[in-house]
């Protein structure tokens with residue numbers, strides 16, 4: 001059995017902890033054979049456990065403690081701690097592993113509840129499970145998420161060579177937000193969703209860059225966000241936002257704009273990776 005879970009890019013500007021999109025880099029977890037102890041062959045090096053403490057296995061055991069140990073093979077092109085939803089993909093894969101091997105019969109709604117509880121917010125796990133673009137809210141007890149058809153656009157990721165843990169990036173956020181500012185950013189988010197729903201790309205791009213919930217506070221951790229906005233000032237594109245907690249900076253482009261944006265970023269940065277990503281409309285799937 002192979003479990004395939006897409007990468008995800010969260011927030012998309014003013015959608016902090018709510019909006020996310022599934023993209024075509026993938027975590028693949030393959031079951032090889034039953035074993036005496038959990039064993040995970042993976043490409044992430046010694047910092048990531050290869051036994052029952054691996055996040056995929058820990059998640060599976062959290063919901064099915066009596067699951068029989070397996071030898072697993074993990075492959076992935078989702079970089080760790082870069083703002084492309086690596087932890088969510090591992091959590092979703094772990095839940096599906098337990099669901100399949102333990103014949104638990106969990107549907108997508110229950111998987112979403114469990115994944116959100118484990119990750120703490122729904123913006124990566126919802127699109128990882130549902131695919132495409134999702135708009136979600138979580139009240140510490142229940143997650144409601146709506147899958148939407150995102151306009152057919154490209155996502156050009158600039159993935160810096162450095163890791164940034166979500167935990168560290170969240171510590172940069174304020175504990176309180178000014179009331180008029182919160183109301184204003186809420187209204188920007190509303191117009192943003194309406195623009196996405198009506199496929200008004202120009203309006204969508206203008207709202208994408210007007211977040212006040214998190215990006216201004218994270219600029220000191222990811223100065224590349226402002227830098228890329230400057231670099232692309234005279235290059236046609238839809239908008240640029242901080243992907244998840246960073247440090248990846250995402251630029252959304254129309255197909256005819258993509259090559260120019262890639263060329264501009266590749267010329268500007270001597271380190272890191274520029275990756276063109278496409279929307280994964282399906283979300284997590286299992287091949288038996």
Ligand SMILES: Nc1ncnc2c1ncn2[C@@H]1O[C@H](COP(=O)(O)OP(=O)(O)OP(=O)(O)O)[C@@H](O)[C@H]1O
Pocket residue numbers: 008010027048054055056074076079080081082083084085086087088089090124164165166167243244245246
């Ligand atoms: N496939 C995996 N197997 C085991 N552990 C993983 C896997 N993917 C991620 N992790 C764990 O999750 C950590 C990264 O989680 P973190 O939330 O900081 O970043 P992220 O999920 O990549 O980014 P973001 O949530 O901003 O999109 C890794 O350092 C590792 O400990």
Ligand SMILES: N[C@@H](CCO)C(=O)O
Pocket residue numbers: 010011016017018121123124166169170214244245
């Ligand atoms: N909404 C989350 C996504 C990263 O997990 C954040 O920006 O911290």
